[in-house]
Amino acid sequence: MRAVRIARHGGPDVLAEADVTVPTPGAGEALVRVTAVALNNTDLWTREGAYGRPGDPKALSGWRGSIDFPRIQGADVAGRVVSVGPGVDRSLVGRRVVVDPAIYDADRPDANPVGLMGSERDGGYAEYVTAPAKQVHDMAGSPLADDQLATLPTAYGTALGMIERGRLRQGETVLVSGASGGVGLALVQIARARGARVLAISSASKLDSVREAGAHDVVDRAEGVVEQIRAVAPDGIDVVLDVVLDVVAGNLVSEGLPLVRDGGRWVTAGALGGHAVAFDVRRLYLHNVQLIGSSMHTPAHFELLMDLARRGEIAPVIAATFPLHEAARAQEELARRRHVGKIVLLP
Template structure:
């Protein structure tokens, strides 16, 4: 089969197209023919070494073992079964829950042995992948590409919104609202949880599309008076912030939150370090949440909402698998709306 391997920490030149044997599923695993694999920040940061310091970077303390096939947003068809797997799932179209863990239900995402597909295991930048059968879920939509865009971004967004305990008619600000996680934050917060959403983007040319996703107001982070504009359109401070940007909008987020407000952070594309005046936190009684991925039950609830049409796929562009370098370069460009997806050629 064809696969893309990361050969070490570095730029896109560390992505290499290789031909290798199709993997064999172990006793409780299945072999999936990959039909689509969406790109996430996580595999780019894994390649760039952004998850650690020095020579070790990854979800686990020991760092990534190279070469590694990245890719965690996977949709495909089960084509081969391990000996202990129920025969009835052969031929089923599935999406993959993206990590293994020994953590108890509801806490599996914070278990010390959490291991991620595409980082600790070979992932979906390939024509085939193996994965535990119990972590394969029915595809929520009939289209592979549309179904592939939700796994990591959708689970992350869903978990963020459950963490802040979003309520109907609350106001939630979403940063990076045109990205993979952000565009799903907008949809889930507004169309599933009934909140009012202020979407923060760079290009106000995206205003109409963001409102179609559920945003009530769309503002640009490029404005010199962003905090004032947020408070003005809301008629006062806001309830919560869902942030994937980090430093660039951190002080603004704290400024516009009401007393008792909540800030959930699940990314740092706009800067991984910031300055914080602790007085802002305790004088305003602000709650900070760090968030990555989520639980299997949250994943099931998300898939159900997708199948009911409450959350829709947002896809910017697709690339053939062989163009993974170009796809990752394009992924990092500003101004996109939604996901970038790799498609293995038939």
């Protein structure tokens, strides 16, 4: 089969197409023919080795540690099951599916992800990929197209994990940073569906697209963000869903904490703008504000997400599609951050 692999950390030039053997599903696994695989920032950072390690933030590393090279990238897979390994119900063969890409620390609904397909095991930049059968979800009844289904695992899974961990409730006011990206748009859609009032931060050229996704108000990230938020939400924010950690206008954490209501929650799931921040800790303990880290999703979160997709209650936005052999060009386009929605490879 054709696959795109990395043999070392580096720039887009380390992505190389190769002929490799179709993997054989082991016990408890399924073999999926990949029809669509979405790109994520995790692809860029894994390729670059940008995650660092505990005690050594500058170390070259995959999502959770050293990578066994060569590695096939790609966490977000939609496709069809073509065969199964020992111990798997053969009725799964032929099903249209989405793969949960997480490697979990336990076999329970609230397990934590400790690895990721495309980093700690081979992923979907290929014609075929294997995955644990229990993490291959039947999507036969979903109205979403395959390219839309492929956008769900990392972006929408991360978004739903943030919303669940932040305990967002109907009627609350939520602020979404980085709202034009894959996770940001997912947050806007899911929070709106939950009955929240959704405020969003985005760049001027993307404000209309974020409104179309469901945001009630959108503020320009280059025009005094905190002042704009105060103007549209004078009573404060219940939940901040922070995808980028900080923004061009300044450190959103230090400047934005005073905007959070007593008992509010600040959920962070990314560090696009920088991983080192400073803030006044009194804004936390004097107002019972919780600062919550959120990495991807649990198995229970993923089941909730698949139910939303089966009912067509979310509508992923596709920014562009590329053939598999143009994976490097697709990653370059992702890194430019000029798009709204998700970029997808079609093997």
